[in-house]
Amino acid sequence: MAVRLIIDNCTGCKLCLRACPYGAIDIIDDKAQFDDNCTQCGACAASCTFDAILLETSYTPDVDVDQYRGLWVVAEHLHDQFRRGTFELLGEGRRLADKLGVELAAVLLGEGVADMAKGLFAHGADRVYLAQDPVLAHYRTGPYTDVLSGMINQHKPEIVLVSATPQGRDLAPRVAARLSAGLTADCTGLDIDDEERLLVQTRPAFGGNLMATIISRHARPQMATVRPGVMKALDPDPSRTGEIVEIAVHLDERSVIAKVVETVQQEADGQVNLQDADIIVSGGRGLGKPEHFALIRELAEALGGAVGASRAAVDAGWIPAYHQVGQTGRTVQPKLYIACGISGAVQHLAGMSTADCIVAINKDPAAPVFNIATYSIVGDLFEIVPALTKKLREVR
Numbered sequence: 001m002a003v004r005l006i007i008d009n010c011t012g013c014k015l016c017l018r019a020c021p022y023g024a025i026d027i028i029d030d031k032a033q034f035d036d037n038c039t040q041c042g043a044c045a046a047s048c049t050f051d052a053i054l055l056e057t058s059y060t061p062d063v064d065v066d067q068y069r070g071l072w073v074v075a076e077h078l079h080d081q082f083r084r085g086t087f088e089l090l091g092e093g094r095r096l097a098d099k100l101g102v103e104l105a106a107v108l109l110g111e112g113v114a115d116m117a118k119g120l121f122a123h124g125a126d127r128v129y130l131a132q133d134p135v136l137a138h139y140r141t142g143p144y145t146d147v148l149s150g151m152i153n154q155h156k157p158e159i160v161l162v163s164a165t166p167q168g169r170d171l172a173p174r175v176a177a178r179l180s181a182g183l184t185a186d187c188t189g190l191d192i193d194d195e196e197r198l199l200v201q202t203r204p205a206f207g208g209n210l211m212a213t214i215i216s217r218h219a220r221p222q223m224a225t226v227r228p229g230v231m232k233a234l235d236p237d238p239s240r241t242g243e244i245v246e247i248a249v250h251l252d253e254r255s256v257i258a259k260v261v262e263t264v265q266q267e268a269d270g271q272v273n274l275q276d277a278d279i280i281v282s283g284g285r286g287l288g289k290p291e292h293f294a295l296i297r298e299l300a301e302a303l304g305g306a307v308g309a310s311r312a313a314v315d316a317g318w319i320p321a322y323h324q325v326g327q328t329g330r331t332v333q334p335k336l337y338i339a340c341g342i343s344g345a346v347q348h349l350a351g352m353s354t355a356d357c358i359v360a361i362n363k364d365p366a367a368p369v370f371n372i373a374t375y376s377i378v379g380d381l382f383e384i385v386p387a388l389t390k391k392l393r394e395v396r
């Protein structure tokens with residue numbers, strides 16, 4: 001992969017100069033010139049409207065994989081708080097980095113975020129690559145792709161992990177395409193192949209009916225996205241410290257097409273966010289009709305938890321889609337998950353099987369959900385759920 005200048009096409013318009021986050025371009029005699037600061041991030045090629053700069057990305061099976069060392073986690077934050085998935089990726093990243101015998105680094109992009117590096121060290125990072133600029137204050141595809149691609153080209157990590165959030169799902173494929181790297185989306189398991197020093201990536205395939213194991217033998221870095229709720233975060237250790245590597249970037253707002261006008265927090269029926277909930281009570285098709293979700297809401301309320309649902313209940317229009325747990329819904333990892341009238345299809349289990357304690361209530365003793373339940377209650381949910389709610393209200 002390389003940036004190539006077609007000098008005859010260059011008009012000296014300066015679009016590339018504004019787009020370059022690394023200050024690596026100068027216009028001399030109406031022609032662009034690159035200096036040693038160029039990271040081959042490709043921002044200039046994306047900005048050029050005269051076909052004068054090309055990013056020649058091609059699949060290169062002969063990439064020297066030994067040049068690449070270290071494991072990176074891309075940190076995600078909003079309103080000065082890290083998203084939960086960041087710490088989970090650091091927890092898993094720590095385990096994988098120790099197995100490889102390499103450093104674990106976090107990438108922190110934003111404006112005025114240097115203080116947040118402490119949280120990344122506390123959760124397992126040895127090093128933080130920090131790039132700050134007003135243009136990076138809010139996530140936007142273009143500048144984040146440019147800066148992250150350049151950082152990866154400069155420092156050559158062998159593995160880059162990104163949360164499979166809307167932001168991560170937007171950013172990771174862009175960066176992977178820019179770098180001609182392999183990317184496995186929505187991994188549910190990661191490991192290291194000791195013999196070949198490869199990232200072993202597991203994810204559901206064919207509608208969750210089988211688990212695929214994917215490796216990226218030739219391209220670097222090996223990139224994966226992982227859903228929040230799948231991996232375990234480490235207990236924070238505030239005494240941990242590490243090295244901050246500041247990456248100098250100079251971004252020009254004029255070169256960014258997308259503008260953030262306002263960020264709006266969506267309220268989910270006044271319920272707590274499923275992915276942050278410690279307790280979730282979920283209802284499925286066994287509820288029979290939408291009004292019966294009142295039973296689930298009452299039990300959730302008695303426990304101080306959130307309401308979840310199976311896709312069958314969502315598809316029936318009984319409850320909005322943002323309550324859905326599973327492969328095509330939310331992945332959750334609460335301390336307690338109560339599944340009521342849910343059979344336990346593999347696609348539902350994909351979203352909740354890592355809960356600490358699972359209570360399943362189902363009238364069918366052969367329901368698959370019982371295979372993963374900590375406590376199995378065989379019986380009619382219309383008797384059991386109200387009885388549980390009543391008892392909880394008494395003792396609370």
Ligand SMILES: Cc1cc2nc3c(=O)[nH]c(=O)nc-3n(C[C@H](O)[C@H](O)[C@H](O)COP(=O)(O)OP(=O)(O)OC[C@H]3O[C@@H](n4cnc5c(N)ncnc54)[C@H](O)[C@@H]3O)c2cc1C
Nearest residue numbers: 284285286310311312326327328329341342343348363381
């Ligand atoms: C590509 C793909 C993605 C999918 N993604 C998801 C996903 O993200 N999340 C998801 O949930 N599903 C998903 N599904 C659908 C999934 O395969 C199942 O169809 C769905 O989970 C079934 O929902 P359910 O358990 O509520 O319904 P059912 O499978 O119909 O189960 C209802 C259960 O209720 C029990 N029951 C009935 N009456 C009572 C009663 N009175 N008391 C106690 N128990 C009772 C029954 O015994 C039964 O076990 C996906 C499917 C595909 C193909």
